[in-house]
Amino acid sequence: MIDDTQLYVRLNALLELIPEACAAGLQAEAGAAQTDMQDTSAHGDITGATRASYRAFVIGGPHTGAQEAESGLEAAIAAIASAVTDHGGRPASMDSGIVLGDDDRGVLLTSYTDYQDKLETEHAGQKAVLAPTLQAHATAFTKAAADGSRAKLT
Amino acid sequence: MTLPVQQLSVDFYNVAANSSALVTLIPRLIHAEELKDATPAVPFGALRRGPITGEQQDVRRLTFTWWWYGSDFYTINSAVALCEAAYPRDALAFCEVLQGTISAEVTDAALGLLARSIAYTVLTRR
Numbered sequence: 001m002i003d004d005t006q007l008y009v010r011l012n013a014l015l016e017l018i019p020e021a022c023a024a025g026l027q028a029e030a031g032a033a034q035t036d037m038q039d040t041s042a043h044g045d046i047t048g049a050t051r052a053s054y055r056a057f058v059i060g061g062p063h064t065g066a067q068e069a070e071s072g073l074e075a076a077i078a079a080i081a082s083a084v085t086d087h088g089g090r091p092a093s094m095d096s097g098i099v100l101g102d103d104d105r106g107v108l109l110t111s112y113t114d115y116q117d118k119l120e121t122e123h124a125g126q127k128a129v130l131a132p133t134l135q136a137h138a139t140a141f142t143k144a145a146a147d148g149s150r151a152k153l154t
Numbered sequence: 155m156t157l158p159v160q161q162l163s164v165d166f167y168n169v170a171a172n173s174s175a176l177v178t179l180i181p182r183l184i185h186a187e188e189l190k191d192a193t194p195a196v197p198f199g200a201l202r203r204g205p206i207t208g209e210q211q212d213v214r215r216l217t218f219t220w221w222w223y224g225s226d227f228y229t230i231n232s233a234v235a236l237c238e239a240a241y242p243r244d245a246l247a248f249c250e251v252l253q254g255t256i257s258a259e260v261t262d263a264a265l266g267l268l269a270r271s272i273a274y275t276v277l278t279r280r
Contacts, residue, residue: 121257122264124186124200124221125271132204135217135254135273 018149023058023105025148026141030056030107033137037109043119043127047083049076049091050119053112054129059098060105069093072112089115107141109134159214162276163203165246166218170199173240180233186221193265197224199233202271216276223267227259230270237272249278 037054045051053076057068076091092114100106109130110116119127170176171183182198189200204217222233234256245251254273262269 117260118263121260121262121269121271123189123262124202124223124269125219126186126189126202128202131219131255131257131271131273132217135219135275136205136207136215138254138275139215 014153017152019061019103019105021149021152022145023061023063023148025144025146025151026058026105026107029137029140029144030058032140033107033109033133036136037111037129037133040129040133042129042132046085046087047080047089049079049083049089050111050113050116052076052079053091054109055111056107056109056133058105059096059108060100061102063105065096065108069112072110076112089113105145159206159216159278162216162246162249162278163218166216166274166276167201169245170201170220170237170240173236176233176236176240179229179236180222180224189265193267196267197222197229197233199223199237212279214278216278218274218276219271220274221262221269221271223262223265223269225268227268227270230259230268234270234272241274246276246278249276251276 034054034056037056038051040051053072055068055072057065059065073091073093080089080091091112093112096108096110098106098108111130116130120130125131180197180199182194184194184198184200186200186202200221200223202219202221204219206214206216208214220237222230222237224230224233238253241251241253243251252275254275257271259268259270261267
């Protein structure tokens with residue numbers, strides 16, 4: 001008779017590594033997406049607050065996003081405070097409404113101004129940045145998650 | 155034979171323009187850049203061409219977004235559904251057409267119109 005207890009224990013231990021392995025892969029691609037957003041030519045800058053506050057970061061499990069949200073909001077506040085021209089837009093932060101399971105990991109693309117929705121939608125997305133960046137990086141995000149878990153398994 | 159990827163933008167637009175069901179509901183289809191000059195009467199569809207990524211002679215990723223405008227979301231959502239039907243995975247020869255995010259029902263504040271978008275990615279080695 002074969003005692004497979006240890007096999008199951010080790011497989012379970014391996015499974016517990018997968019979410020964080022995926023997160024590590026996603027983190028690298030999130031950095032590339034954030035750089036692309038901050039380098040966008042889709043819109044210009046009056047205060048620079050939106051550009052400065054673009055963030056792309058891993059969420060789920062231990063990744064609450066609180067630190068990135070604070071960083072993004074502070075960047076928007078600083079940009080608007082130091083801007084010569086006030087266009088009426090304000091720094092803003094709100095709950096994304098995204099709920100993930102314990103083993104789920106994802107990437108959130110966002111910015112911290114109260115006019116981002118307008119940029120994404122006006123004139124059929126003429127100044128949109130978040131949606132096009134997600135489109136451009138979607139396959140890379142999937143590959144990054146797979147590569148992260150593969151690296152942990154090999 | 156290598157065909158310019160720019161031709162795919164024309165081909166992509168023509169898929170919707172050649173959909174009789176879609177054009178019956180939304181007769182006016184434009185390129186989003188035209189909105190800088192004038193706003194058509196609703197309902198209309200506006201195609202936004204996004205970035206092209208990937209390396210030459212490797213897989214290219216072309217991104218498009220159809221924005222559907224109307225005076226009510228019943229018409230707009232019908233257009234989104236017909237748009238989905240018009241673009242099966244093999245809608246373009248030698249390409250893979252992937253349907254992406256459908257936006258929330260929004261108001262385009264600049265135009266003062268109701269709208270909803272559907273995003274596409276076209277993968278090709280052409």
